[in-house]
Amino acid sequence: MSAARYYVSGKVQGVWFRASAREQALALDLRGYARNLADGRVEVLAAGDAAALARLEIWLRRGPVNARVDALAREDADGAEAGEGFVCS
Template sequence: MSAARYYVDGKVQGVWFRASTREQALALGLRGYARNLADGRVEVLAAGDDAALATLEAWLRRGPANARVDRLEREQAHEDEAGDGFVCG
């Protein structure tokens, strides 16, 4: 089990990015959250299987149909930050 924090920059607010991320994460069995940041980015914290995290990361590079991802940053995170389930904040 691993955890990662992602910062997604581009046209990622107001395009169902958080809800779509939640759907992807739940389908992959990941825990964590997706939330908008004041600077226009979306922060995603996910914890779970390494292969599932890699799949989510690949999806975050594209996002949902109406999004435009210009930049994706990844940082290590702690599993205990993820909580239970996957929520949008």
Template sequence: MSAARFFVAGKVQGVWFRASTREQALSLQLRGYANNLRDGRVEVLAVGEEAAIERLAQWLAHGPPMARVDALLRESASENEAGDGFVCG
């Protein structure tokens, strides 16, 4: 089991980024969350198989069609930070 935290910057709020991230994460059997941050970024926590997290990271680099990702930062995280399922905050 692996865990990673991502910070996504660009045009990522108000373009269905969190909901689309949730769909991607659930299809990859990941748990965690996607939250809007006050500075305009989206924070994503993903917990699951490393290969699935890598696939999510690749998707996050582009996001849904209406989004524009300018930067993607990845940090290590603890799998204990995620609850059951994948939620949007």
């Protein structure tokens, strides 16, 4: 199992980014969460198959229709933080 934490910058709050990321993650059988950060970014923690994480990362680079992704930062993460399922907070 692999895990990664992503920080997405741009117009990513108030455009259904977290809910859309959840849909993508669930379709890829990933666990984790998506949450808004106080600085305007969205944090996504995902754990699961490495190929599924790569596909999620591709999606995170563009986001949903109304979003504008300016930057995506990725760091390795501990899969134990992901919990069960995929939640938005």
